[in-house]
Amino acid sequence: MYRILEKRKLNPTVTLMKIEAPAVAKKAEPGQFIILRTDADGERIPLTIADYDRAAGSVTIIFQIVGATTEKLGHMETGDCLCDFVGPLGRATETEGLRKVAVVGGGVGCAIAYPVAKKLFEQGAEVHAVVGFRTKELVILEDEFAAASHRLVKMSDDGSWGEKGLVTDALRGLIESGEVYDEVITIGPLPMMKFVCKLTREYGIKTVASMNPIMIDGTGMCGGCRLTVGGETKFACVDGPEFDGHLIDFDEAIARSSMYKPFERAAHEATCNLFSKEVK
């Protein structure tokens, strides 16, 4: 069993948990992910490894409540146990040899961007973090990003935090002002990553995007997580989750990600109703 060692709400819909999983902690690297089930009837959901502590045997996950499983997870407390927790899955971020990098995160994607920024920072690379949220209330990991970057650019859609605008505006500003990056690493909603990649292609800057398609097994067995990269079919769970952003077919990925939207909405509502009944 995988015990919840710590639980912390980062904003109204995003929660951080430290999970006791020594075998996973021992091998985890930034960029990799885990798959968990809350209970024996639960769905398998992938979540990025946001941090890990090999000595303590713990793995940190950060999740946004979007569907039934994350809703259920959000109701679990310190001391409770998850039924299943497997990993580390996927390939680690390749950070070797990078000297100057822009890490561009959006929304809960920042939870995935943070460990990458931290690793680069610790390796001595110059890290510029460009992070964006819809509004101030949704901001997560501000202090962590500040500590793991040489330059932090804060953006919000409504101007309530940092500057008003999109992360692409900020990134363009940096590039236009003369910053020269070896690589841009982007993690966030699919449309955001699509436009970040479009922008960096104009400037010919190598860009890596972290993809989070629907998964089941996470071991390369089902092909449900497939996407097209440079005309080839790739499995995000074993070939990724990071790919060359200039080669990803984002429109296909966006279409595939909506496969179960109606189901998810209904299941989430049903779970919420269940929990609100329990509260009454």
Next chain:
Amino acid sequence: MPNLSPKKNSMPSQDPKLRARNFDEVALGYTAEMAVEEADRCLNCKKQLCVEGCPVGISIPSFIQKVKVGEFEEAYRIISEASSLPAVCGRVCPQESQCEGRCVRGIKGEPVGIGRLERFVADYHNAIAPEAPQKPVSNGRRVAVVGSGPAGLTCAGDLAKRGYDVTVFEALHTAGGVLVYGIPEFRLPKAIVAKEIDTLKALGVRVEVNTVVGKTVSVHELMKEEGFEAVFIGTGAGLPRFMKIPGENLKGVYSANEFLTRVNLMKAYRKDSATPIQHARRVVVVGGGNVAMDAARSALRLGADQVYIVYRRSLDELPAIR
């Protein structure tokens, strides 16, 4: 005088109209009388062609002779000398190309229903399942088995019976491999797979789920740090291959593995399942093998009005078992 009927004693099954809409097992199994009657068809040949056809060499005529005289537990004992998964094999082994394919009774008429008899014997045993089998005396040697499909489980069972201390490592959250994620409930109820695995556990086999060997732990670590003297790798070969057909990544296109995993492992056929699946009205299955049939039959049971099987060659060349 043996039973000279040219036909196998038929096995009761669910009404086709009903079964096309539910996930309960199609075949219902022999009663004891039916099993004895079918066992009576075996000629107890000197040259045992059926055994030659069996990949694990079960003493087929010996166990059938025991069924004939109603000694079902003794029949079970004989089968389990060679097989670790009789209730599974009795249901899903391709008998028509193995034991039954070679049976002399098959030259004129139908072969002896060896699979049906194996299934009967295993189910009989599991239903009365006296106590769990005795744990063999340990020889203190540790073996790791990677993957808990039929290959891994068979290896684990055979070694455990010889006294080895076996640990099976499985990537998924449930042991069984294709038996739990691929083959549908209506052909192989998952409770039966679980029961066979419990029998292995009683023999001392440990099962560690949620462990991807190569990611969570390496083979090197198993051998150098965790004290395993040997490692058996039974990770299967069933990875989907996509063919670059235009549109194959569109929403609503599944590989058989994904579709069947959602349905079987994640129980998406149940109304209350946490795992979603497309409940399509019209479904096309591309391919004509057994996996295609499992997918087509599952789609029908999920409520499709029309299911088409599209196959590139003629009906006669269709590889699925009829």
